[in-house]
Amino acid sequence: MGWRFRRSISLGKGVRINVSKSGIGFSVGKRGARIGVGPRGVYTSFGIPGTGLYTINYLNKKKKQVSSSPNTQINNVSITYPPEILKKMPSKAPQYLLFIASFILLFTYTPLGILGFIIFAFYFYALSKKPISKAVSFFEKGKVAYNRGDYKSALDNFLKVIEIEPDAISLYKEIGIIYIHLGEDEKANECFEKYLFKYPEDLEAKTRYINLLIKVGQYQKALELMNSLPEEYKNSLHVINAMADCYIELNKPDMALAVLEKGPMRKRKTDTEEMKIFRYLLGTVYMKLGQKEKALKQFQKIYVEDSNFLDVAEILNEMEG
Template sequence: MGWRFRKSIRIAKGVRLNLSKRGVGLSVGGKGFRVGIGPRGAYTSTSIPGTGLYSINYFGKNKSRDFPKAEQNFSSQPKIEGYNLNMPPELATSSIYTALGCLWFLISVIFLFIWWPIGILGIIIQIAWAAKSANSPTGKAKNHFLQGKIALQKGEWQKALEEFLKVLEVNPKINSLYREIAFLYRRLDNPEEAAKYFEKYLTSYPDDAVIKLNYASILGITKQYHKAIEILQSLPPEMKQELVVINTLASAFLGLNKPELALEVLEKGPVRSRKTMDEQMKLFRYLLGITYKELGENNKAIKQFYKIYVEDTEYEDVKALLKELDPSFGG
């Protein structure tokens, strides 16, 4: 069993200095209720004197996130709905200052009942500090970020983009925000700008495989096929086996008019028909059909297009392709 250490030193009436293996803390209050700050942050402690029963609640713990993390399921097309909108680490106030601010306010409230002039002075200082922080560059950047987050919740994509760009105007070094800006540009059908911001993001976070896949997809849309292939080939080996990666890579080779290389990639795809054909499977069969058509293997192409047509008669230009390749097709 490991040894533990804890010692409480009274330094003034109702004020204790708490020492433990984790660090140093300070608490204020009396029997039944105390507020304090320690290695784990600001907290309140409530107890029933004489019973040994007590409860400790830390500020800011177990708060749910407003948005889910970006989806990392590579068996489906990369999605842009999974915005990661926790406060960027470059803007997040140090936890110790946040905890100290909470403790300062709580102590000021307590002093309103003990010696009200000190309590009022403490609250005035807190308000002045908060106002100064709000008008600082960091405070302004935080405000633009929060406005952008609200706009996203409302589905106001252009407004969200404008607010996030204002964050970068105030502080250009908030590299983690490049990701959300890239997703918004893609949402707003501006793939060139999306590609630029994905690239900026990856300069700071080069190991983010999810963003690499999104970046390669955008490069394909902007016909930067060689660069897209380079990015896709740098993905982890296990990820390269996912259907979405196979489809994206095959599309890039077809864009370069190299159907033989596209076929080599597509042959690594599913060897058995799936019971249900999702969007990625439809795309896989469509690309396989196009590849066979480019290689002059029309019968194989027709077979793939028919499999799609049975599931979705309006998929891409499958109907037109079947009319072109199969004289007996009556669709």
């Protein structure tokens, strides 16, 4: 069993210094209700005198964040503080303690309480003038604007954050997504490049970037990125279709076929959108390779399930006519 050490020294007027093995802390208040700051942050303590029952609540305790799925859609973006900014943000513990201590002292020792509020006001003012505080303010405004769909305002505010804190590279992902919303694909492209250079393992961002590259016709670059994906992603039907489509656009039907052969070639049903795309691409490749009968079978299978899928009906009319 480990030894523990704790000692509480009263300074009068409800103020105590708490010394323990983990560090030194201060607390103010009366018996049964106190507020303080210690090695673990700002806390409030409430209890029933004489019973030994009490509860402690840490005010600045961080909540766990749930990581987003690689398949997150553009509209389902959860914008969180860039880690580069979080590292520079000053702790709020002194602010909490100073404010609450001043409030309590206002009733127990008024002059000291007033002095505390004056110090708090100067401290808060000085803090608000720091570049990091301005960056945080612009970030908050940008986040609010994004959530209400005002992408131009969100973009303006996020760019101001970058201007103040150029090393906030993680914010380029959100800026890239905003550019996609605004239809500025080239700028979105640049943002994802900057972001992925520092965070190459972010599969969600990489997926968005791949889709963007295909959209703007940068097929070779999209293929390079898809080839860098983990095997479980590369073997998914969505990625197989995307890779095959890129090879077709690059006029490399043999490479496209090699990729498609890794897919569900023997599956009989064409019951999903991805399977329809798979068969469509397979039929297109067979046509380019001069294998008309194989191509015809693929388009026929699609037509049975969905006669209005893309231009399948027209292709069949030409092939069968």
